[in-house]
Amino acid sequence: MRNIVVRTDGKRMHATRVRGQLFVCADGCCCGRTDQGIPALPRDLYHREWLRRRLRSRVHLTIGGCLGPCSLANVAMLLWGGRTLWFHSMNDETAVLRLYDYIDTLLEADTFVPPPPALERLRFTASSWEVRPDGQPVEDRRPRGAAPMPDAAQARVVPPDDLLAREIRPDRQVAGMDDTAAGAPRKNGELVFHAAWEGRAFGMAVTLHEQQTFVWDEFRDRLIGQIAAAGAQGEPEVYYERWLAALELLLLDKGLVTRDELDERTEEYEFGERDEVF
């Protein structure tokens, strides 16, 4: 089937109309860069399999530079039927072969079918027009401004039944805990902060409060709201993530910080345009 396109020099040329196009990130800043601590990437296999399966006229293969979400290296992107399917952690032969098997399935089915579970687990969304594979809102890591804030004086906590089934694992006092690489010995036998960022998040909130930037209840109400909202969504219990979200929300509400400048600053850190660490 001829697909004639007229070039600017007037020549009538044929352009192959493919069923899909596979982009593999291999020559960029991160993917496959073992010198940067990123897993190796089976680059040759992508090309070999593409030849072996005789995909040339049906699926175009582009092995090239940075595709974007560097934090998820190694990354591949499949354009198919107007969809953009991103896959992360494409680190080994098994993953690549699964991707090609899936492409074969798509060709055979002649309609869109979702990836098999093993491949679906590696799928993600990197564009605002695609829903996340898990169906969660794309901005799910942001503070939830719309979350109802229980009235601290009246709210009754009604715990879901499954909470009752879970056992508490009290961290017993660690007798004779010495100085270790894990951190200084704690007088209560437990690490105060499990990671540096938790301490910074805690310290920022308390410092701002001590300077009377806000009254504690303003923060506490938002913390309760964030904890409740995360619990309702069944998100993992990372306490200081809620803490940071509550602080962020309070500062946004007070107009001390804007979401845009915070998003922008976060990306500057992500892409190494800033590197001061506190």
Next chain:
Amino acid sequence: MAGNHKVEPEPWIVLRTRALESLLIEKGLITTEAVDKLVDTYEHDIGPMIGARMVARAWLDPAYRVRLLADGGAAAAELGVSAANLVVVENTPRTHNLVVCTLCSCYPATVLGLPPTWYKSPPYRARAVIEPRTLLREFGTTLPDEVEVRVWDSSSDVRYLVLPERPAGTEGLSEEELAALVTRDAMIGVANVQAPAAVAG
């Protein structure tokens, strides 16, 4: 962007925390030094040993015990500790007290340090109210049926601290020796204070 990308991508929450601190410093709202100092204080200087000193003093000095139960904040201030809103509840042979914050993590931080992870967990916050005895058993604290369990829900207005029972066999110990027996868990109410022999064993 290529070329100057960071070597090891960091989790989003780390980047977000850094971005927020960077902005707050730029706007003159905080200084790195102030945050450093505060984090350091909570990591090293503030902890349950402060509450333990108050407990030991109450065991030794009946008048202090009365003042502690009447006004926890004022009794803390006597030791140079700032703990406004502190309410101390006393364990007796007939009553055992347990402290929780059902909504978040309110905790008498200036006398106990930062709360342990389990104190902030949804199961603890729920179960302390619904089935305190079962919960206490999981912490290794089995109470006779005739002991009444009272659960206190902390808030930003009221922070509770349990005054545990002084264990038998501690006659003649100094305030310092007694304070060494008092654990954080006992002042939250999930444990009792053990006599020195039991601690050594």
